Amino acid sequence: MKLEGYYYNLIDRNTDENGSTFRIALLKECDIYTGHFPGHPVCPGVCNMQIVKECAERLVGKTLHISYIRQCRLIALATPVICSELVVWIKLEPMEAGYSIVATIADAEHIYMEYKGNMTV
Numbered sequence: 001m002k003l004e005g006y007y008y009n010l011i012d013r014n015t016d017e018n019g020s021t022f023r024i025a026l027l028k029e030c031d032i033y034t035g036h037f038p039g040h041p042v043c044p045g046v047c048n049m050q051i052v053k054e055c056a057e058r059l060v061g062k063t064l065h066i067s068y069i070r071q072c073r074l075i076a077l078a079t080p081v082i083c084s085e086l087v088v089w090i091k092l093e094p095m096e097a098g099y100s101i102v103a104t105i106a107d108a109e110h111i112y113m114e115y116k117g118n119m120t121v
């Protein structure tokens with residue numbers, strides 16, 4: 001399920017020699033939060049992983065599939081009420097069957113997720 005436009009909106013994107021950053025705005029009225037959790041919305045970890053996947057797809061211009069997760073650390077709870085804007089940082093390296101991905105989701109105060117894994121075309 002594509003989350004852009006439903007769960008978050010892309011504000012801007014920048015790329016330099018260190019990787020790419022995507023600034024996103026969480027959409028607090030998204031119905032995902034009514035189930036996770038009613039009255040106390042928290043960003044589900046699986047949605048964070050999907051955001052990383054969608055940002056990586058924007059970088060390579062292809063549909064990707066998560067094939068291997070080496071590490072996925074959910075370090076802090078992100079909530080659309082407290083941290084409505086997040087920064088997704090991605091560094092990807094081409095490999096034989098796709099890409100090696102290192103990513104974080106953070107704001108100015110916290111790192112919410114660290115991700116390392118492979119995605120295939």
